[in-house]
Amino acid sequence: MSEEQLIFTLALQHVPKIGPTTAKKLIAHCGSAEAVLKEKKSNLLKIDGIGAITIEGLFDTEHIEAAEDELRFIKENDIGYSYFTEHHYPERLKHCIDGPILLFQSGNINLNNKRIISIVGTRKITTSGIAFCEKLVEALAVFDPVIISGFAYGTDITAHKAALKHNLQTIGCLAHGLNQIYPKAHKKYVADVEKHGGFFTDFWSSDTFDRNNFLKRNRIIAGLSEATIVVESAEKGGSLVTADIANSYNREVFAVPGRTTDSQSVGCNNLIKYQKAHLLSNPLDIPYLLNWQLDASASSATKQAVQKQLFVELEEDEKIIYNYLKDNDKQLLDVIALQCQIPTYKLAGLLLNMELKGVVRPLPGKLFEVI
Structure with missing residues (x-):
């Protein structure tokens, strides 16, 4: 993508009332973001589902000006980016209708031919939840998966740290631009994560920090992965939203059951009860149900040991x-x-x-x- 094309795409992404789904519809009709911004308003209004309110302010010059500012940030900070039709845009995210038209990244991310799972859950993770999460990543390490999470407190950072411990690629999906890190307490993990993976976001450096951003970013966590695993969750929580999004994408969802008296297990138990998730009682249920096969380089003894564990339940x-x-x-x-x-x-x-x-x-x- 040329620099000029990037500016027009950023400008389209900046229009408040045009989200990723509508942007893709406009691009598909006109051919490019540049063509959308240069098209006559009367022609755009002929597109099915596009009304005057949707494209209100589309042609304001402020969008181009904001795009030029963001481009400077991208260039000065060596930010990577991928357009939703390009080959290096994450393959699974291409199939999500609301996936971002531009995805920004930092670090050393490589998703080619990789098994990718998301691990999510409560920020108030219990001791047993931490133990299961660590056991889960340790058991799956032989399959070399990429571990996706949200870099938040609790379950997220537990999953990232476990992945780093076992030298697995891990990716944090952020609810803000790449000019900051939230929570600040996790800045100490940034260098290691970028060395063994990195960060994704569709937010700009100029975007204001907002709680709703976390719910929006959850679609990327779910969309990148072939399966989403909920370790612990209260009756309500962002991880349940991620599970619902994963279900809407026809991706597999797993939930770790807990005692009915445990407040941080209510969400997982409900996912299982209402058949929105597989019951996950053993870490190796994951490769068993996802039909993962060990690489040819794995030793025969390792393959036999894993296969035995897969059928232990x-x-x-x-x-x-x-x-x-x-x-x-x-x-x-x-x-x-x-x-x-x-x-x-x-x-x-x-x-x-x-x-x-x-x-x-x-x-x-x-x-x-x-x-």
Whole structure:
């Protein structure tokens, strides 16, 4: 992208009433951000879904002036950026209708051919939540995933630190421009994160700090990843918003269950109860359900050890059922009982356990399938 094209794209991004979805619609119709800003207003109003209120102020010169100021910041601070149609724009984020038209970055980010997961949760993480998060990252390290989070207190920074400990790439998605770090207490981690990953944001250096920015940034956390993991959450919280966004993107969501009396487990328990997330009881449920395979370079002993752990949560009869459904798509309860030679009364209980473990799901008409 040329510098001139970047200025026009920044200017379009600066228009208050035009969000990423509308911007993409305008660009698709006109061909580029420059063409949008040079198009006649009457022609823009002919586009389906575009009204006078939407493009109000679109042609104000202040947007170009603000874009030129932001471009100076980008150049002076060596800020990376990617346009939503470019090859180096994160692939999974390309498929999110509300993904930013411009994504800014710092550090040494490399998402090529990478397994990418997001780990989110409460800022008031408990001791057991910290322990599970650290165990989770340690167990997954052999698969070399990229760990995404929001660089906030609690679960976020626990996930980032665990990734750094195991030499994994980790990326913080920020709710502000790259000219600052929030919370300030986390500045001490910035250099290590940028060395082993970096930061993403779609906010400008001139954007005011606002609580709503955190909810907006959550779509990037969910959009970058193939799966979002909620470690702990109260009944309400930003991590539940991230889980809902991930579901809307048809991405996998996992939640760590907790005791019904624990306030920081209510959100996770509800995600599981309302079938918005897989129950995550063992860290290796993740590669099992995402069908991750170890790289060819991994030793045979490592592969066997991991494979053994992947099936540790399934009883022998459950393995038989799982393998049958995996090879035969969705099947009726009676057919599964006949083919697996398991009595129907016993099979019903086994399928319920497997559903709770997040490996099968029921369908209308007494059908079941592997997730």
